[in-house]
Amino acid sequence: MPVDSCPLHSLDTGDISCSIREHVTHSLGKPCREASQRDVATALSLTLRDRLVDKMLETRDRYRESRAKRMYYLSIEYLLGRCLGNNIYNLKIQGEMGALLHGWGYELEDIREFERDPALGNGGLGRLAACFLDSLATLDMPGCGYGIHYEYGLFKQSIENDRQVERPDYWMAEGMPLQLERRDQSVIVPLYGRVENHQTPDGSYLPLWVDWQDLVGVPYDIPIAGFGGQTVNYLRLFAAHSTDSFNMEIFDQGDYIKAVHQKIYSELISKILYPNESISFGKELRLVQEYFLVFCSLRDITRRFLKQNRNIEELPEYTAIQLNDTHPALTVAELMRLLVDERRVPWDRAWNITTSTLAFTNHTLMPEALEMWSVELLEKVLPRHLQIIYEINRRFLDSIRQSGPVDDAKIRRMSLIDENHGKQVRMAHLAVVGSHSVNGVSKLHSELVKTVLFPDYAALWPGKFNNKTNGVTPRRWLYKANPGLAGLITEAIGETWITDLDELQKLVPLAEDAAFRERFAAVKRNAKVRLAGFVAKTTGIVISPDALYDMQAKRIHEYKRQLLNVMHVIHDYLRITEDGYLPPTPRVYVFAGKAAPGYFEAKEIIHLICRLARVINADKRASEHLKVVFAADYRVSLAEKLIPAADVSEQISTAGTEASGTGNMKFSLNGALTIGTLDGANIEIREAVGEENFYLFGLTTPEVERHLAEGSYDPWEYYRKHPEIRRVLDSISAGRFSPDEPTAFHWIFEKLLAKNERYLHLADFMSYIEAHERIGMEYARPDVWMRKAVLNTARMGYFSSDRTIREYAKDIWGIKPIPPRGA
Numbered sequence: 105m106p107v108d109s110c111p112l113h114s115l116d117t118g119d120i121s122c123s124i125r126e127h128v129t130h131s132l133g134k135p136c137r138e139a140s141q142r143d144v145a146t147a148l149s150l151t152l153r154d155r156l157v158d159k160m161l162e163t164r165d166r167y168r169e170s171r172a173k174r175m176y177y178l179s180i181e182y183l184l185g186r187c188l189g190n191n192i193y194n195l196k197i198q199g200e201m202g203a204l205l206h207g208w209g210y211e212l213e214d215i216r217e218f219e220r221d222p223a224l225g226n227g228g229l230g231r232l233a234a235c236f237l238d239s240l241a242t243l244d245m246p247g248c249g250y251g252i253h254y255e256y257g258l259f260k261q262s263i264e265n266d267r268q269v270e271r272p273d274y275w276m277a278e279g280m281p282l283q284l285e286r287r288d289q290s291v292i293v294p295l296y297g298r299v300e301n302h303q304t305p306d307g308s309y310l311p312l313w314v315d316w317q318d319l320v321g322v323p324y325d326i327p328i329a330g331f332g333g334q335t336v337n338y339l340r341l342f343a344a345h346s347t348d349s350f351n352m353e354i355f356d357q358g359d360y361i362k363a364v365h366q367k368i369y370s371e372l373i374s375k376i377l378y379p380n381e382s383i384s385f386g387k388e389l390r391l392v393q394e395y396f397l398v399f400c401s402l403r404d405i406t407r408r409f410l411k412q413n414r415n416i417e418e419l420p421e422y423t424a425i426q427l428n429d430t431h432p433a434l435t436v437a438e439l440m441r442l443l444v445d446e447r448r449v450p451w452d453r454a455w456n457i458t459t460s461t462l463a464f465t466n467h468t469l470m471p472e473a474l475e476m477w478s479v480e481l482l483e484k485v486l487p488r489h490l491q492i493i494y495e496i497n498r499r500f501l502d503s504i505r506q507s508g509p510v511d512d513a514k515i516r517r518m519s520l521i522d523e524n525h526g527k528q529v530r531m532a533h534l535a536v537v538g539s540h541s542v543n544g545v546s547k548l549h550s551e552l553v554k555t556v557l558f559p560d561y562a563a564l565w566p567g568k569f570n571n572k573t574n575g576v577t578p579r580r581w582l583y584k585a586n587p588g589l590a591g592l593i594t595e596a597i598g599e600t601w602i603t604d605l606d607e608l609q610k611l612v613p614l615a616e617d618a619a620f621r622e623r624f625a626a627v628k629r630n631a632k633v634r635l636a637g638f639v640a641k642t643t644g645i646v647i648s649p650d651a652l653y654d655m656q657a658k659r660i661h662e663y664k665r666q667l668l669n670v671m672h673v674i675h676d677y678l679r680i681t682e683d684g685y686l687p688p689t690p691r692v693y694v695f696a697g698k699a700a701p702g703y704f705e706a707k708e709i710i711h712l713i714c715r716l717a718r719v720i721n722a723d724k725r726a727s728e729h730l731k732v733v734f735a736a737d738y739r740v741s742l743a744e745k746l747i748p749a750a751d752v753s754e755q756i757s758t759a760g761t762e763a764s765g766t767g768n769m770k771f772s773l774n775g776a777l778t779i780g781t782l783d784g785a786n787i788e789i790r791e792a793v794g795e796e797n798f799y800l801f802g803l804t805t806p807e808v809e810r811h812l813a814e815g816s817y818d819p820w821e822y823y824r825k826h827p828e829i830r831r832v833l834d835s836i837s838a839g840r841f842s843p844d845e846p847t848a849f850h851w852i853f854e855k856l857l858a859k860n861e862r863y864l865h866l867a868d869f870m871s872y873i874e875a876h877e878r879i880g881m882e883y884a885r886p887d888v889w890m891r892k893a894v895l896n897t898a899r900m901g902y903f904s905s906d907r908t909i910r911e912y913a914k915d916i917w918g919i920k921p922i923p924p925r926g927a
């Protein structure tokens with residue numbers, strides 16, 4: 105088509121105003137006078153999409169011309185959060201848009217509420233992927249994401265009769281105006297079938313994968329705008345559809361119903377996100393999802409690569425692929441299959457290409473999260489891939505045997521195949537063997553990856569293992585989520601901090617400035633007033649902005665120890681009501697988080713919190729001092745409401761269990777003080793903000809490890825020795841918070857006192873309440889407290905995901921910024 109000089113869309117307010125009206129009329133088919141707020145929201149999203157697409161195409165050309173190396177991030181989850189507000193802020197037009205909409209009688213904030221929060225992830229892992237995309241685009245780096253276009257995201261949580269109720273999240277119900285469907289780039293995905301063994305004319309082995317079934321992966325692109333909007337990358341999500349050809353085949357055999365079932369099965373693949381975090385499923389559908397992601401992504405990546413007239417052997421020079429945990433670990437086998445079977449690259453060279461291209465991030469040490477797939481299932485779904493995995497394993501184990509004497513135990517430990525409970529493929533091992541880099545996500549975690557998870561591999565390949573401490577994007581988590589604080593900071597030190605978070609250091613001297621501290625305190629109070637309004641509206645609970653807001657917002661999981669927090673709340677409550685104790689500061693305890701639907705303990709913890717809230721909030725003796733709130737449906741948009749209003753951030757996992765945490769970073773960046781254990785990134789946060797500005801408690805990782813290894817943890821000893829512990833546990837066991845069902849929470853009593861209680865709640869309880877004691881006293885002295893709060897914000901620069909991405913780019917990916925000319 106002739107390339108004409110149609111003007112590109114501009115960010116000029118007049119132009120945007122025309123486009124919005126144009127979209128109301130021509131995309132939504134309504135006269136402007138009949139447009140609802142939702143229509144305005146949709147038209148505004150479409151208007152911004154037009155502009156982002158222009159920039160996305162420009163960015164694509166720029167990358168092509170530079171022939172730059174690219175990075176592809178493969179992740180089974182992305183927890184993007186709402187896009188409209190983020191795009192407006194990243195395009196820096198929030199002022200203009202606010203004024204334009206206000207002139208039409210709307211508020212930008214209300215308009216933004218119409219967007220569904222796409223929850224295509226469970227928690228930390230998916231949110232990290234989203235922060236990384238923001239940083240890549242902001243740094244002008246050629247890096248894009250690949251994932252699955254789930255029809256249903258993470259379930260919506262509501263609380264009914266004090267219990268979690270799950271409802272499906274059909275996030276596209278109102279359409280997803282930002283995405284671009286790319287049917288022309290669909291991918292046909294083969295699976296099932298069997299392998300036939302043939303030979304080439306020269307006698308070498310030629311496997312043929314035959315009788316496979318297929319489905320289609322249809323890509324949807326979501327533009328990802330960097331700050332300033334000059335670079336726009338994309339997130340490409342694949343939806344599964346059925347192929348017509350396959351259905352017709354069965355149909356022709358006269359089995360219409362089977363053909364329809366086949367279609368339904370195909371579309372099931374991207375139907376829903378598995379709602380579990382840190383647990384492996386062993387379900388066929390999940391395996392197919394993982395393979396679907398891997399196959400579609402690799403097809404797309406190699407197609408784009410070969411289009412540039414390159415030889416497949418040059419792949420690692422121009423391409424880096426990061427595996428976000430083991431969910432995409434099949435990439436190792438699929439890339440080998442693609443090279444060896446389809447492109448006839450000899451095995452050794454193919455192996456070199458594969459390992460030089462791939463890198464792997466481990467996200468957890470929890471044994472139940474380590475993915476294994478039974479050989480039987482792999483044989484059924486991916487027969488050729490299983491063969492390839494066996495061949496990788498055979499060559500790998502041979503190479504170890506050849507390099508010196510090894511005992512059988514070590515071979516069994518290092519094998520890709522676990523034979524302890526039937527034959528299973530260890531996906532983490534496959535990813536480690538098939539990658540040139542293996543990283544953990546905080547200093548402590550990366551050490552544990554080497555010493556606990558993969559000691560044999562770390563001894564074999566010491567240079568392969570490295571650390572990349574997580575970060576969060578300051579655009580979403582400060583600039584957009586907390587405009588009050590962002591404004592105060594910009595006024596004090598200019599706005600360079602938005603893309604160079606180390607600039608926050610300039611706030612350090614201001615911590616000594618009483619006037620600045622007061623303004624900082626006023627910003628925090630404003631955020632608390634807003635949250636109090638939201639809490640009143642959504643729960644009916646009235647909370648005072650003058651109380652200390654203590655928050656634990658994250659997935660509900662035993663290792664995260666919400667129960668420790670609950671025990672302390674009960675302790676506080678009983679001291680007030682039974683001992684006549686007057687706390688130095690009133691407190692509001694806010695809990696938020698979803699429990700996986702099949703996770704009994706987690707769901708019961710929510711039940712207990714809600715029951716506790718009911719009892720405490722109704723008790724006149726406590727109401728001046730203590731409130732408990734469970735904020736339902738924790739998701740990115742709720743996190744953005746909670747975090748700016750937090751005074752205290754609860755990061756209290758058992759040492760050695762939380763790989764990094766990123767919630768801890770968001771809170772601290774927004775001026776909350778952490779009460780935390782020496783776990784994950786807490787350790788680095790504490791070093792950064794200063795130990796006097798962090799409330800530390802609890803056992804260290806070596807102490808926890810020793811207890812677990814020696815079986816020396818004796819919860820009854822703590823129960824007998826400490827009346828505080830006794831009183832709290834007895835009150836739970838006696839049904840004090842569930843008078844109509846006295847035994848409802850007895851299991852908690854039993855669990856916390858069981859000899860094999862893995863998370864050592866009682867061992868840490870006394871030091872936890874002692875740390876809370878200090879918090880209560882120091883909060884009552886606003887000067888002392890606000891100084892610490894300012895220093896937390898000022899010293900969090902290191903935890904920008906821009907820093908994390910720069911490290912990945914330099915140490916692992918070998919990619920560089922490709923800024924627009926003249927920038």
Ligand SMILES: *Cc1c(COP(=O)(O)O)cnc(C)c1O
Pocket residue numbers: 183226227228231657658659738739740743764765766767768770
């Ligand atoms: C940041 C974030 C998480 C991760 O929180 P952790 O405290 O690190 O577990 C989970 N869910 C949402 C919605 C988040 O924004």
